Amino acid sequence: MPETTRLTPLAVMLLATLREGDMHPYELLRLLRDRRDDRLVPLQKGTIYHTIARLEREGLIAEVGVDRDGNRPERTTYRLLDAGRDAVDSWVRAELPQIDRPGDFRVALAEAHNLDRDDVVALLDRRRELLVASREVHRDGLSRARERAVPHQFMVEVERQAVLLDAELAWQDSLRHGLVTGTLPWGVDGLPSHHQRLHVSKETLA
Template sequence: MNVKHSALTPLGVMVLALLREGDMHPYEMVRLLRARRDDRIVPITNGTLYHTVSRLHGRGLIDEVGVDRDGNRPERTTYTLTPAGHAAVGDWVRRELGVTGRTTFPVALAEAHNLERYEALELLRTRRTLLDQELASLSQALDGAAARDVPDQYLLEVSRHRILLQAEIAWLDDLIPRMASPDFAWGPDPEHLPAQRKARQND
């Protein structure tokens, strides 16, 4: 199946990434995403998640593996990740992690552990270089505006942008060497993830 990974929504990527940890039903997905506070970076409602799951299933990125019924509760369909879905996560994160100017970076960063450590580091270094170039260009523009006595009221957003760029560059300068260390835990551990999921649900 020819799947356009670029059409994936951030929530779709997060659902696929959850299923890389193990099979689960949408109710469990919602609980996990909220327990991990992923609703800070992507709006999550039961309706949007179930719609996302339906779309992913229709595109062959996930597949049904069973239906459970617990007492009088509605039936819950359990889903698994297909090979195409597995590849889609890495492709999406790979495309979004190393670039600037997009609103999807927080999701790409949250799912960066789905890439090999060396690849995630390379992409973050690329982003660091682009941010530095953007900061230099922005600073030059601000200096030019000051030389022309442009009133500060017209430069508020640009000044804010420069501060945010400086802060993220400093954060990356701290993160990258820490992340490069073998002491920095990285990547999924399939043997322990199911237990971790249950522990988070009980928090």
């Protein structure tokens, strides 16, 4: 993949889903919608077809066949290439430690299972350092504002962010504990069979 190319979150999710097997764009769209991944990225048919075409041009996926079902239009099936697999892993490694792009972080977290357990722990540890630093900035700002008798109404957003940072750190520490102790199944060993995985639904997460 060219160094100047940056994957969109949708592209990452499409590539990651193709790890499960060869699929055509409509099948990818249906599967992502069934899993309610529209919580993370917009799932528009035209955008998905456009993204698939771009991924093929960039050598991240390849056409492996065309089929027709009755009177329906032909459907082209695509396969994930090694370059596409590497691109997903690189993107997740870049975004998982970040705290300033929450949308990208959610996608990176959703696809973090593609990385080794130890890699995820190390990346989350880097993210924790940023979260702690941000929390201290918010706490210091609140303390100075109170000393200056800044009206409370001007501080409610900062207070909310401080509370959210506390919650984020508590959640991340819990996740890290599961990864380090092995109580959280991870990677290939934590997955059901290919057939079962392909039909996992996230409707309960809506």
